[in-house]
Amino acid sequence: MSFDAAFQNQNFKSVGTRPLRPDGVDKVTGRARYGADFNMPGQLVARVLRSPHAHARIVAIDTARAAAVKGVKAVITAADLPDLSNGDKALFNILDNCMARTKAMYDGHAVAAVAAIDEKAAKQAMKLIDVEYEVLPHVVDVDAATEPDAPILNDAVFTTGIDPAPTTASNVANRSEFGHGDVEAGFADADVIVERSYRTEQTHQGYIEPHACVASCNPDGTADLWVCTQGHFVFRQNCADLLGLEVSKLRVTSSEIGGGFGGKTHVWAEPVALALSRKAGRPVKLVMSRDEVFRASGPTSATSIDVKIGATKDGKITAATATLRYSNGPYADIWAELGAMTSFACYDLKNVKTVGFEVLVNRPKVAAYRAPSAPMAAFAVESAIDELAQKIGMDALDLRIRNAASEGTRSSYGPVYGPIGIGPTLEAAQAHPHMTAPLGTNQGRGMACGFWFNFGGQTCTDLNVNADGTVTLAVGTVDVGGSRASLSLVAAEELGIDYQDVKAVVADTGTLGYNDMTDGSRGTFSSSMATISAARNAIAVMRQRAALTWDIPVEDVYWEDGHAKAAGAKYGNLAPLSVKEIAAESGNTGGPIAGHSELVADGAGVSFATHICDVEVDPETGATSVIRYTVIQDAGKAVHPAYVEGQYQGGAAQGIGWALNEEYIYGEDGRLQNPGFLDYRIPVCSDLPMIDTQILEIPNPNHPYGVRGVGETSIVPPLAAIANAVSNAVGVRMSHIPMSPPRILAALSRQKGE
Amino acid sequence: MRYERPETIVQATHLLAEADSNAFVLAGGTDLLVKMQSDGFEADLVVDIKSIAGMGDVVEADDTFVIGAGVPCAALGENDALVAAWPGVVEAANLIGSTQIQGRCTVVGNLCNASPAADSVPALVAAGAKAKIAGLGGTRMADVLDIPTGPGKTSLKKGEIVEAIVLDKPLARSGDAYLRFIPRTEMDIAVVGVGINLVLDEGGAVQSARIALGAVGPTVILAEDAAQALVGSKLEETALDVMAAACSAASHPIDDKRGTVEFRKQIAGVLARRAARIAFDRAGGN
Structure with missing residues (x-):
């Protein structure tokens, strides 16, 4: 049966409510099996x-x-x-x-x-x-690995993406390039240019399990x-x-x-x-x-990034470039490439060029970490935007609004955008009381935007209507953030039954067709699409059963509010049949009732967020506290708003840790010095403020409910938002993440000329 | 591995004295049990001292508080008399680990684990605390300052157990304080720790001072020059400047995963200045 995934505006009964997750009690009582x-x-x-x-x-x-x-x-x-x-x-x-x-x-x-x-x-x-x-001999530093005298990790690696192909082995596995226009001409048109280099250290996803x-x-x-x-x-x-x-x-x-985050x-x-x-x-x-x-296992890339952005006096960006070097561990991957693609994705730029270099180092193989590679690129670019606004003498928010991408913009990585949320998140930030709240001594405010592609992928789902009218939903995407609750809401919505009557399970590989993994913020996006499709197939079966029961043509049976109804006046006396009634008779009307779906969930809508952050920095110790944090992000349609908010808060929390304290520290001997949670410092509860969230819903045209993935984008802006806030609090541009107390204090000492 | 739970201190000292090697005392276990989980660690004998009479008691006498080796740090915070007498010592003990850890960990364990970053040790040293040590030959007293001799190393001889910490009752017009720097808000390990104990004269000026620095050397450091800088002062800026500089100078930290030399020396002065103000205030200074 053909399935139309196009967005259809509708009023929801289940979708958009906030019931408890089915796995919640087991998790808080320790019964859940990890x-x-x-x-x-x-x-x-x-x-x-x-x-x-x-x-x-x-x-x-x-x-x-x-x-x-x-x-x-x-x-x-x-x-x-x-x-x-x-x-x-x-x-x-x-x-x-x-x-x-x-x-x-x-x-x-x-x-x-x-x-x-x-x-x-x-x-x-x-x-x-x-x-x-x-x-x-070893090399662990991303820049040192590209030096001519660096030890070569793999004699068989010759930099690809360069013409002519090199003849000597290198730790740079690949060069990638994105962009359009003429950046040199663009910089010539600029009144103001900001150029700076940035570094971020390697972090781990930090999953507790x-x-x-x-x-x-x-x-x-x-x-x-x-x-x-x-x-x-x-x-x-x-x-x-x-x-x-x-x-x-x-x-x-x-x-x-117990947490994955790509790892x-x-x-x-x-x-x-x-x-x-x-x-x-x-x-x-x-x-x-x-x-x-x-x-x-795990870690994300350490990076070294150069950014140059030029703009006219009135705040129109004329050209932007970024060169991004990402550590890959010992094996070549596409981490710098992803950074190069995402760098300027928030903006509508006439002239833009980004170049990524995949750098091999003697560190563990880099793994995906929540919007992999985008946070570091956003840190560099959004820091430069903040500095550019200060140089022009323009509000950083106005500068971003002036240059924001919108529907029809050709993105810096190629595709032309459909309806997107960057402009609306910026306007929501402008209207948010956080932006105008007063700041105290030693406090600073920063903001930043972030982008992530999102992914759809192969998806297979079974929906079984049980004899008692309850529904078992078997999905193949692992539930990393509440998707069983969200998918149950979707099944309930389509069938017109209660959320409590749907039980979603994650099926094993022997009992369901192939599913791509839960990555790219695809779990709820893709499996909800497949669930809608499976539910509609089950409804088709139930209509047939009703037609059989009533002995009327199936064309004359329609589905409404969880019931099969006979169409037109000629069957006026037939009472509608509920799911429970149809299910109870299924043994006599053709056997079990089920709906199946297999599809490739194309059209995952791109995702944008804007974050606002206030910090207070102790000028004597360099210690930073995040005192207020606001996340504004487009969800397309928030299926379960509480778990959408949870994703927003979780990404921000991880970003705060990354921005302030988390880093892999290697000794001269190339050994990791801090392989434990004592000295690899993820934030504890008391390190975080209550993270405020605002969900925007700009429907994804490629999903029946307008859903977009929401899991990853929330970790993209924090590094930059916090760096901008700290820089504004202390009056020194912080260009090295994490901004640990020794780094902040050293920067303050340098500024004082000590 | 052999686990023993003796009921007298004499049995405990004999067990330790007669052990071949890899013998450990178990009190709260918050260091030992964590170590035992690592693949490289081996214990042949663990002597649990919590069944020995008195180990779990805080005894207040006319002149002293005696804190048994099995007393969890959280219990110190619930002892009103001790909190009133030595608020800095209690604060330090209640900074260790998390709430759950504080329900098990002990100040004697913190001392004998001999981590340079132990929170309670600078506070105890500033307070002039003594350790009561049981051994085969009987009991001896030693300054807490003299127990750690290097990271993970103590001056205790084979068969010796610190059975209690002894704190004198504080003098009139005195106050103590402990501050540490950690990059997070809790559940972290000191990058720098400073314990200060001040005694004021009748005129409200500092009569005597003890300042102890943690995590800026292989063992706790008694910063005597820094203490001297406060004597006679009412914590005027000049005195504090000299004191802070002396703390930085007395610090001999290393660059490591927890901080740089430069950072630690600087923070030692900053914290000493802040801790001195708290101690001064507690001593009734103004």
């Missing part, structure tokens, strides 16, 4: 041995002594994960990252793993694995994986590819998830656990420690 809460009979405990060196050739590994320890059932190295990548570089990189093959590329890189009957035996065996390393899984390779060639992930179908594909399994033989079940879109431990189970012939549980999570 990755480490699953157990199997006879399961073994796994431990991973990790490189203490930032860069080292693995000369030899001898596992004989470890394997001889009583209770040890399997010891594996890269030899137990043979290379099946068949020329697929991306797959090879995943494999090499899961278990180092010839070289350890960073402190924490896995080199071997053990499965034993208990922790004690596993720990003892770890100490008896003999690894002979040839320590190599460490990676955890239980893997079981069975004697019949099938395998099961229970895992904390953002995308069990993608994990199934990756693991099957790496282990040489048929996809259908590996069944992956996703657990509840659980990549496999690390899972192929290792499967390989251990395959070798041991028993189920294996692998739970990463916090130290391992920091050293070997």
Whole structure:
């Protein structure tokens, strides 16, 4: 049945209300089952041995002594994960990252793993694995890695995207470029130009739940994986590819998830656990420690960014450029490219050019982190905009409104925008009382805008109408932020039944068709589209059942307010049939009632936000408190407003931590100095103000309800908003994130000439 | 691993004295249990001292407060007499970790863990606190200042246990205070800590002062020059400037993940200035 995804304006009954989430009680009472809460009979405990060196050739590994320890059932190295990548570089990189093959590329890189009957035996065996390393020179800094004398991580990497192709190996894996117009001509037209370099340090997603899984390779060639992930179908594909399994033989079940933020879109431990189970012939549980999570999973890029923006005296931007260097860890990816695409996406620019460089360093492989790469680019660009406004003598908000993109604008990364929310969020900021609230001593205000693409992707959903008229909704997108509640609202809306009568579950890979993972803010956008489609298919079935019951043509049965109704006067005496009534008779009218949907959710509407932030800086210590924070963001349509607000607040909270204190700190030896929450400082509750939110609803034309993804954009503006606020509070432009107290105090001392 | 829960201090000291190696005292366990979770840590013997009579008591005598080695820091905050007498010491103890941690952690554990950043130690040193130490040969007293000898190292001999902290009752016209700097608002570890105890003369000027600095050297530092700078003053700006500069000069921090040398030296002076004002106020100065 064809499905029309176009936006149709309507009045909602369920969508837009705020019921409790179905998973809430279990989560607050501790009953919810996370990755480490699953157990199997006879399961073994796994431990991973990790490189203490930032860069080292693995000369030899001898596992004989470890394997001889009583209770040890399997010891594996890269030899137990043979290379099946068949020329697929991306797959090879995943494999090499899961278990180092010839070289350890960073402190924490896995080199071997053990499965034993208990922790004690596993720990003892770890100490008896003999690894002979040839320590190599390393480089962890994004700028140092591009210097001519930097140690080369991979002799086979030659910078792509450059013509002519280089003939010497480089740590710069790729150059990408975006933009249009003539920036030189644009700068020539400018009255005022701001040019500055910025740096951001590497941060971790900081999910509270460490990676955890239980893997079981069975004697019949099938395998099961229970895992904390953002995308069990993608994990199934990756693991099957790496282990040489048929996809259908590996069944992956996703657990509840204690935070992912992009960090659980990549496999690390899972192929290792499967390989251990395959070798041991028993189920294996692998739970990463916090130290391992920091050293070997997650982080986002460290960056070094140069921005130049020119404008006329009256505030029209004439040209803008950005050069962005993003650390990738040891494997080439597209992180700088994403930064280059998003840099100037908020603005309508005649002349714009951005260039991204992917830089390889001896740090863990960079993983997606909530609107990956956009926050750092926004920090640089929005800081420059703030400075530009000050130089022109114009209000920074007016300058942004003057140059904001709108429907029909050709974006800096290529596409022409449809209806978008940047202008409305700026106007809402202008009208917001926060903008005019008085500031006290040592306080400053900053604002910034942010953009994220959003994503749709492959989606498959089943909706089953049970005999009692309740509905089970099986979705394949992992619930990372309340999507089971939102999708239940959507099913209730379409069917015309109560929210309480819908139970949404996340189905495993054996029971539902393929779904892309919950990333790109797609969970509620794409699965709500599929849920609407599945519900409408179920309604078609229920209309048929009603027609059969009444013995009238199905064309004469229509659906309204949760009931099948007979059309026209000729059936005037027929009472409408409710879902419950139709379901109760389903055994006699054709059997179970269900609606299925499979689709590619195209047209995820781009997302914009504007944030306002007040800070107070202690000039004697450099300590910053965020005293007021406001998030204004376009949701398209907020299906469950409370959870939309939660996403807005969560992104802002993570951004505040990133802006002020979070950073990976490496020693001279290339080892991570702070792999724990004591010295990797995410904000605690008392570090944050109550974060105010304002939801704007500019309908996405490509979704029946107008929904846009909301999960990621909220982390894009905070770095810049806070940096602008701090800069305005202390009178010094802060161009290095995080703005930790030592950095602020050093900047103040420099200003005083001390 | 062997776990023992002796009921007398003599049994405890014997257990520790006779252990081969890797023997640890367990009181609140907020440091030890965390260490035990790391793959590299091994304990052969853990001696839990909480069943020993008196370990959980704060005893107020005519001249002293005796704080048992098993007393959780939160209990100090609930002892009104102690709070009135040594508010700086109690504040320091109640800054450690989180509310949950404070329900278990102890000042003796904080001292014997010998972290340079221990919050309660500078406050105890400023207060002139003493440690009551049990060993095979009986009991001895030592200045708290002399217990830590380096990060993770103490002057305790094999078989010795700090069984209590002894604080004299404060002198008339005296007041103490402790401040620390952390980048967050709580649940963090001191980048710099400053404990100050001031005694005023009848005219309201500082008669004597003790200033102790934490997290700016391998052990707590008694900043005697800084203290001397306040004597005779009523915390006039000039005296505070000299005192703050002396605190910075007495600090010998390192660059690490928690702060730079420059930052820590500067903050030592800033905090000392702020803590001195609080202590002065508590002593009745104006």
